[in-house]
Amino acid sequence: MLGPGDASMRADIRFQADEQGGTFHIRTKDVPDAAFRIQADIGRAGDLILQTCLLPPREKPYDLALELARHRMKTYIHKCEDWLMFNPGFAPFAAEHFERARDVFTEALVAPDLDAEGLLAASAIDLGMQATDELAMAHADILLHRRYGKKTASSTTLGTIIDPRTDPALIGPTLEAFDLVTVPMRWREVESKRGKYDFTALDRWLTWAHDTGKPIIAGPLVDFSPGALPDWAEVFRFDYASLRDPLYDYLEQVVTRYIKHVGMWKISAGLHLCRGGPRPITEVIDAIRTAELLIRRHKRTARRMIEVHDLFGDTTARVSGSIGAFEFLERLGAEGLRFDSIGARLIVGGTEPGTRSRDLMTLSDSLDRFFGDEHPLLLSACGAPCRDLGEGAGRWGEAWTPDRQASWAAKVIPMALSKPYVEAICWSAHTDNATPDPGGESGFGIVEEDGTPRPAFARLVSMRRRLRRPLGPWVPPGAHPPAQAGDGSGPSNE
Known part of the structure; x- marks a missing residue:
């Protein structure tokens, strides 16, 4: 359930089956008006997370399909206003x-019976999904040309995440195209025995990066997520007073060893979700502050990043102690913690809350929430799977396959880079074992374990090559000659 501002909230939800399909009985605990979020198979568009508008409580059940369609209509109108995209010439197909969709939705409102209403509402959802996705991509195309029409992308625009256990000689050739x-860096692998540090794998990759001139994010x-702590440290998981000293020793060893070789330090990743169990925010802040001060002590100019997960708030209402990504960033700022960039994890097709399949408009809208922040944004882990990962993962249009993964990358990467505050994008896993889905599966890689590229790899390389030269002015659909750029009119930069 969602409250005002799409803030996640706890609620008592019961489902009662009946001859019409069933009814959700919902009792909210915080605010009376609430929106209902649900994963639904909506046919052509896929098996996706959708939601309703804020609904006041009432005895008579709402028609779920009708309310999902209503929210889709609202989303289109809201983003047209937000992006200054009301001119049909900017996105004629949308x-x-x-x-x-609006005509069909109106027909659904006056349908003579529930069956007709349901069919019309389903059609309105489908058309509405097409409209919002096309609007998101049209807006992205305009802003991409505005951003890169007269200049090339920076030399650190596109990256990827590797598994330190893999051999650089095996997948190194496929990394040449990435910036x-x-x-x-996993504490569990570096210090499997207390006080005994094994930097073999990390040394191999940092040496490779030095030899090839590749900037490194480490x-x-x-x-504190499950499986992150060494076995000997698990006994201290909920005893931070005892965990703090060995954590500091580990941080000291890593930072001292690699401070001259790392371009940017990822201080933390998703700590606000408390996946490893409830943890007071004061302990999280202390651990982050310790790492931040340690890095600055060794090199004051070293760049530092905080990574947030689940931009949609799915986990917040499910995991005790969790707070939302944006609330977490506000808290860090209030505590005076200093960092240079925000990292955001944007994953779809996973089985964990916050990683399930979503439509393009929802992804674009989630990135818009960073607009106006003083920190540059890195999509520090962006990806989709090359296969179905199991129950709850959903699908984007067709089922997830290597080709579907490539199609998703071809749309989402340009969409993200069109946002002027997005500094760079890292694909979430170069090979499947680089960053397994926390739900228990892996499949986000763009290269096979033996170094064979998948279709998404070629798409990413092609996009990077395209941005090595200016794109030129944006051409409106069907317009001849090309429109002149820089006249001060047109869609918003948000």
């Missing part, structure tokens, strides 16, 4: 589908 590489340094 405008056409929206008009059809930067993220090297995960981390997370602080990670």
Whole structure:
């Protein structure tokens, strides 16, 4: 359930089956008006997370399909206003589908019976999904040309995340096309026995990066998620007073060893979700502050990043002690913690809350929430799977396959780079074992374990090559000659 501002909230939800399908009985605990979020198979568009508008409580059940369609109509109108995209010439296909969706939705409102209402509402959802996705991509195309029409992308625009356990000689050739590489650092693997540090794998990759001139993002340094702590430290998981000293010793060893070789430090990743169990926010802040001060002590100019997960708030209402990504960033700012960039994890097709399949408009809207923040944004882990990962993962249009993964990358990467505050993007896993889905599966890699590229790899390389030269002015659909750029009119930069 969601409250005002799409803030996650706890609620008592019961489902009662009946001859019409069933009824959700919902009792909210915090505010009376609430929105209902649900994963639904909606046919052509996929098996996706959708939601309703804020609904006041009442005895008579709402028609779920009708309310999902209503929210889709609202989303289109809201983003047209937000992006200054009301001119149909900016997105003619989106405008056409929206008009059809609105007509069908109106018919559903006056349908003579529930069966007709349900069919019309389902059609309105489908048309509305087409309209919002097309609007998101049309807006992205305009802003991408505005951003890169007269200049090339920076030399650190596209990266990928590797698994330190893999051999650089095996996958190194497929990394040549990427601007930067993220090297995960896992306490469990570095210090499997207390006081005994094994830097073999990390040394191999940092040496490779030095030899090839690849900038490195390293981390997370602080990670309390399941499986992150060494076995000997698990006994201290909920005893931070005892965990703090060995954590500091580990951080000191890592930072001292690699401070001259790392371009940016990922201090933490998703600590606000408390996946490893409830943890007071004061302990989280202390651990982050310790790492931040340690890095600055060794090199004051070293760049530091805080990574947030689940931009949609799915986990917050489910995991005790968790707080939302944006609330967490506000708290860090209030505590005076200093960092250079925000990292955001944008994953779909996973089985964990916050990683399930979503439509393009929802992804674009989630990135818009960073608009106006003083910190540059890195999509520090962005990806979709090449296969179905199991129950709850959903699908984006067709089922997840290597080709579907490539199609998703071809749309989402340009959409993200069109946002002027997005500094760089790292694909979430170069090979499947780089960053397994926390739900228990892996499949986000763009390269096979033997170094064979998948279709998404070619798409990413092609996009990076395209941005090595200016794109030129944006051409409106069907317009001849090309429109002149820089006249001060047109869609918003948000």
